[in-house]
Amino acid sequence: MSPRQSQTSPPDLLSRFIKFDDDMSTPPLRLVLGFWIVTNILVVIWWRLELSDRYLPGAWRYVGIAIYVIVALAPLAILFHIRRSFLNPVVLGLLVSCCLAASITGHEANLLRDQMQYSLDHEREFAHMNLVEGVMRPLISKIVEVYVQILGDDHLRGSTYRTHIAINYMFDSLSFLAVFALATLLLSRTSAWLCLFLFAFYTQAAIYPGRMGPVFLAGGLFWQLFLIVSRHYPAAIISGLIISFARADIVFAPAFALLGLAAFERRWPSAKEWGLFAALIGISLAVPKMLIWMHPATDYGSFLVTKGDFSKLVVNLQTMKLVVAIASPVLAIVIVRTFALTRTIAVVGSACLVHVGLVFLIADFSETRLIVPALAGLAFVASEGLGKLLEGQKETQADSG
DSSP states (O other), X not given: OOHHXXXXXXXXXXXXXHHHHHOOOOOOHHHXXXXXXXXXXXXXXXXXXXXXXXXXXXXXXXXXXXXXHHHHTTHHHHTGGGXXXXXXXXXXXXXXXXXXXXXXXXXXXXXXXXXXXXXXXXXXXXXXXXXXXXXXXXXXXXXXXXXXXXXXXXXXXSOHHHHHHHHHHHHHHHHHHHHHHHHHHHSOHHHHHHHHHHHHHHHHHTOOTTOSOTTHHHHHHHHHHHHHHTTOHHHHHHHHHHHTTTOTHHHHGGGHHHHHHHHHTTSOOOHHHHHHHXXXXXXXXXXXXXXXXXXXXXXXXXXXXXXXXOHHHHHHHHHHHHHHHHHHHHHHHHHHHOOSOOHHIIIIIHHHHHHHHHHHHHSOTTSGGGGHHHHHHHHHHHHHHHHHHHHHHHHHHHHHO
């Protein structure tokens, strides 16, 4: 072997590591759920044992915010017996997703300290009112009631702060895991990491005072998309049925990704895809109908468009400048880097466009939490384009070297 060949040919072990490190595979469903369940249990145990009150008294209690990151990393100990998998960037991505969710949750709680009791009370009241929003999403209200019974709030001589964090971490952690898991199916490794951090940025921007689970909308939608794209069809139906008792719109919109995929592949949807599409649409329509039927005195006052009052549409047009202001940097990347229909656009674009259309008709864009799904979809498309640009530069540098 010549000196030149010995310098340019990397060792076999190194080449294997680089090849493995660049591969991107999707995590199995049980691994994603494992991360979600374990970290949520640890968060609840942490607050139930009041460890921060015992070991971080006084001013040191504020240091407890760092504990969220430690808790999110706890699956390392549980998964230690399969240490080799930690070289896998997908497993590392799941760990980072839990860390980001803990950070978002802690940040939200610190921002909303003066409004956390109102937030808990507001959600709990929905379970006992006839407003159409509460009637059509009783699951969130019931979850809040259960957590308040376990961890307490200011009314029950407990801690509203810890209860708020436990509930929101439940939604935030699943949302981050879902976004990253879907990204591994649609994007390259570089693009998947970009998408994860862009999503973290948008969730920070979407924190809305006095409302629970600001990331739940995007999380539910992208969780359904992950199940659909990974062909976990029975799980998608079961998940859609559960989520429909919280938000029917994030079960309705992801169903259209099946049609988007078929259109991208220039074929008609298969019988299974048509069946799943019909099941998800049927669930998203039937469950609210059933819940409203069980509450005949439902007040539709907030659904103004159903009464012929289109004032919300005018307000939405006026507040679109908020959406443009938040999304403009990423939108610029999409315009510059996207020249053709991709699989990512076919999956994410169809679902997000349907959802943002529903929001535009019956909701209010001034509540920025409602546009997170659309912004997250934009993050997927922009990350794909920017990731290709960065990876293309790496390949060019490697070739020139």
